Amino acid sequence: MKLFSRQLGFLLCRIFCLLCLLALAGCGWEPVGxxxxxxxxxxxxxxxxxxxxxxxxxxxxxxxxxxxxxxxxxxxxxxxxxxxxxxxxxxxxxxxxxxxxxxxxxxxxxxxxxxxxxxxxxxxxxxxxxxxxxxxxxxxxxxxxxxxxxxxxxxxxxxxxxxxxxxxxxxxxxxxxFSRKEEKIVVLHDVPSGRWVSETGSDKPLWIGMGMPVPHMSLGAGKYRYYCASLRIELDIVVEEGVPNASIMLKPRYL
CATH class of the missing domain: 2.60.40.1120 (Carboxypeptidase-like, regulatory domain)
Structure with missing residues (x-):
């Protein structure tokens, strides 16, 4: 009888601990600190x-x-x-x-x-x-x-x-x-015609096509990406400190 009581008590204790863990999980428990x-x-x-x-x-x-x-x-x-x-x-x-x-x-x-x-x-x-x-x-x-x-x-x-x-x-x-980077003028020659949307919302889209002026951009060092949905192509412009000309690359981008 005593053995049975001990086993029952142990079982009830395990059930209680399990219920406490489930309750903590349901309350969105976070690590200490x-x-x-x-x-x-x-x-x-x-x-x-x-x-x-x-x-x-x-x-x-x-x-x-x-x-x-x-x-x-x-x-x-x-x-x-x-x-x-x-x-x-x-x-x-x-x-x-x-x-x-x-x-x-x-x-x-x-x-x-x-x-x-x-x-x-x-x-x-x-x-x-x-x-x-x-x-x-x-x-x-x-x-x-x-x-x-x-x-x-x-x-x-x-x-x-x-x-x-x-x-x-x-x-x-x-x-x-806090000071600004130096800027360079980047001219986008040989970029396919289309509407190119910047990855950054503050930048306006670029319209490139026949009869349109070639875009000139003033950019600091960094990487700038544009996407043309009709062509499924990404345009990457990389400007580096100490390098006179920007690197302009086109690559497929399937969104």
Missing amino acids: HRPVRVSLDAHHPWDEEGTEIWYTLIWNNGETLVRRHMNAGKETVISVPLGKTCVICAFPLGELAPYAGAWTPRSGGSTVVLSQTQGALGDFLLSLVKQDAIVIEAMDYPAVAAVATEKCGDVRMLDLEKFGLALLNGTLSEAS
Whole structure:
């Protein structure tokens, strides 16, 4: 009888523990020192309008680790961010295109983060520094940095990231650390006729065809992508520091 009672008690204890675990899972249990945050985008990707739905790869910092997760078009995603630390979050369209970005910070708090393409270049660069000095990224005032970068450069893609990054890691960041890149004139010769849509919503589409002037663009160092839905071709423009001419490439892109 005593043996039966012990076995019954042990069984009831196991059932109780299992029910507790199920309850925690149903309540969205988070690791100690973390909290759930809903992540969304402020706008659809420009290439969504070309007849497809773009999926995303979310990447954010957790200590020295970069965490990755798939995100469907038009969907919110819940992630776990460390409390008391700045968490930079990027969403890369198709896993590789120019990202949307934003951050959860102790000062801003809240349970939602809305990512924007206007901050994409900044967020992408900051995540690239995590392996070098995660503590600096976790301690930074992201909203203030993004605001100054926008004020000084207009388009954050034009921020001189090398100068900015050096000052950030050295602890000497000031307004003087935010300066614009040099720009180069890029002439788009020999690009097929069509309507070319930028991967970035702030850039106007390019119309190329017979009787139309050849597009001239003023661009800073970086990679710029355009897509022609009628041709299913991607146009890549790569501008490099110290290289006089931009690299212009065409490749198939099936969305």
